[in-house]
Every structure is written in structure tokens, then in C-alpha cells.
Amino acid sequence: MILGVPRETHRYEHRAGLTPSAVARLVQRGHGVVVEQGAGAEAHFSDRDYERSGAQIVYSRQEAYQRADLVCRVGGVERDELELLRPGSILCAFHHLAVAPRSTIERLQELEITAVGYEIIGDGEGGLPVLVPVSEMAGQMALQIAAGLLRSQAGGRGILLGQVPGVPPPTVLVVGAGTVGTAAARQAVAAGAHVIVVDAELRRLRRITEALQGRVVTAVAGIDRLERFTAIADVVIGAVLVPGGRTPFLVTEAMVASMKTGGVVVDVAVDQGGCVETSRPTTLGDPTFVVHGVTHYCVPNMTADIPRTASRALANAAVPYVARLAELGVDEAARRDPGLAQGIYLYRGTLVHPRVGEVLGLGVSPVSDLLGGGA
DSSP, rough: OOEEOOOOTTTTTOOOOHHHHHHHHHHHHOOEEEETTTTTTTTOHHHHHHTTOOOOOOOOOOHHHHTTEEEEEEEEGGGGGGGOOOOTTEEEEEEOGGGGOOOHHHHHHHHTTEEEGGOOOOOSSSSSHHHHHHHHHHHHHHHHHHHHHHSSTTTTTTOOOOOTTTOOEEEEEEOOOOHHHHHHHHHHHHOOEEEEEEEEHHHHHHHHHHHTOOOOOEEEHHHHHHHHHHHHHHHEEEEOOTEEEOOOOOBBHHHHTSSTTTOOEEEEGGGOOOTTTTTOOOTTTBOOEEETTEEEEEEEEEEGHHHHHHHHHHHHHHHHHHHHHHHHHHHHHHHHHHHHHHHHEETTTOEEEEHHHHHHHHHOOOOHHHHSOOO
16 A cells, blocks of 8 residues: 655644654555655654655645555644545544534545544554553643643642642642543652542542552542532543543533632543533643633643654554554455454444444444444
């Protein structure tokens, strides 16, 4: 197959769809790779780096799409890029189709695109192997960002997110005990904060308690508990995930209003709609806003601010699946790998993901039926 790596067009998306190292691995397997000029520049990967890895540099976005059987992006396609797609091609990215415009999905269907979502590829054991490294980074960043926003100069409460002898530590509430929540809680514990983690699943709470050696307070999620904990929290980190679906609002506006003035909300779940009712997507250029005296940070692609690290981590996780698709084609790859089949939103234009169909009111066909029952 020919793989295409276009330059990301979202204004604040600095990550690259494939790194030069990933390109080299794919070229060694016999695949051709075309990379749009400047595709890796903001992650400090030069065109020369890609050429040394065996890629061909192309000088138009259209060529990066039209020559490719399989396109590797980071974010989903923008509306003005839809007409650049080659009908029938494969598109790998963090699509988040549950919160995408309906018109975008309908055009992808018309073009008979197979859309593979990095965020929903599974490992057969309930894990999300491509999403995990991005979530780990986002969880770590959430604490670092909150620490800066708590400072007076940023409009915060003037609190050190750390431990000072004789001074009570700040309270960090983490909503969700998955990968993001665990990474955020680990950072908060290391900083010396008082950490509370809530989740609906006792299994996850037990796991995070063991991982952090009992240094966090855990509680099963419920409205009464969230009301009590948000009122005492200096920082609330939203770390809820519904794979492929829209995240429910668990932290209500009333709960945010009850928080201390100068407190901080970091809603990492905003890429799937957010789990805090007062959240709305922001950008790296203008990342925060204030509601009820509480600073909100709600950047959907927050790891785009560490593009070199993030691009490398994404490539390490995604390349095995990209290589499988390139070597076997989508049909055989999905038949052999149920986790990869789980990652398909659209199969040759047919919507196969039930949560997206439910959110948008669109008809869905099981991918196993389309593959002849092989997945």
C-alpha cells in the first residue's frame, strides 16, 4: 500500500501522523510513504528526516491524500479536507465521531471511507492500546497545568500544588479511575496533595488503590459524594471515558458553583464532550475561561502542546495496526484482529459503531456481518 501523511491543518495541532522512525519501519516492510512538506515541522521532524527514512516528500495536501490508500493523521479531517479524500481509502486518526458534525459523517459515508479510530482500537482484553499512551501523557499534563493555574498570577487561589510542612495540602478530586485518572492521581500523590478518586467501578478503584499503595481516598461515584468532594476540592480533574461515545456530565454546574473561588477544573474528557457541565472546548492559544470563579482548562488536544513526545508515543502504539492494515487490507486485518475490528467507525462508508449511531440517530450495521462473520 501507499501511505499518506498530510500536514495537520487544525491551527493548534502540532503533532505528526507518523514520525520518521515509524516511516522507516513501514518502508522496510515494503510500503511506500508520501509525506506532505512540513508535516512534522512543529514536532521538530524535518522533511530531510522523513526522506532519510524512505518517504517521498510531496508539496500539496491534495497529493498526500490522493496518492494514498491509507492516510495517517492525528486529528479527524476538517470540513475543507473532506473533498481531498480519495474515495474508498482508509483513514486512521483520533476521529471522535460521537461529537463530530453529522454532515462530516455523511460525507465520509458518501466517499465510502473506512475510518479507523485510534481511540477505540482494542486489545481483546478490554484495553485501548493506542489511546493509552496519549491518556497517560494527558493525565500527567493535567496536574502540571492545574499547578500553574492555582497560582495568583493565573487567577488561582495562590496555592502550591505540593507539600509544605505545617500547611494543609491542597485537595485534588479525580473523576474517573482509568488511565488518565491514574496518571493524574499518581502525579498528585507524588506532589504531596490530598487526593480523592471517584469511579463507578469498584474494580478500578481497587486497582488504583493498589497501584498507589493506598495513598489516595477512593469512593464509588454518586451525586451526593461528588457534591461533597467538589465543595472541598482545589482542583477537579475530569477523566471519564466512554469509548467511542459521548461522555456524560457527572460534575454539574451547581457543583462547580460550590467550589472555592480560584479553584481549577481540568476536563480531559472534553474531546468526547466533557464530563463537567460548564466545560466547553478551548484551544492551546486561548486555553482557559472562568465560570463561577473557577478556572476551566478544556483543550481537547492538550498533548499537541508536547508534539515531539506525543508523536513518538502515538507512532509506537499505532504502527503495528497501521502495518497490519497495509499488509493485509482492512478486510483480512479486521478478520484476524478483533481489537482492530473494534476500532472501525465506518467500513467502506457503512457506519458500524453502535454508540455513534445512537448519539446521532443513524443506522448501524455490525462490522462482523459486513466481513462475513469473520470478526
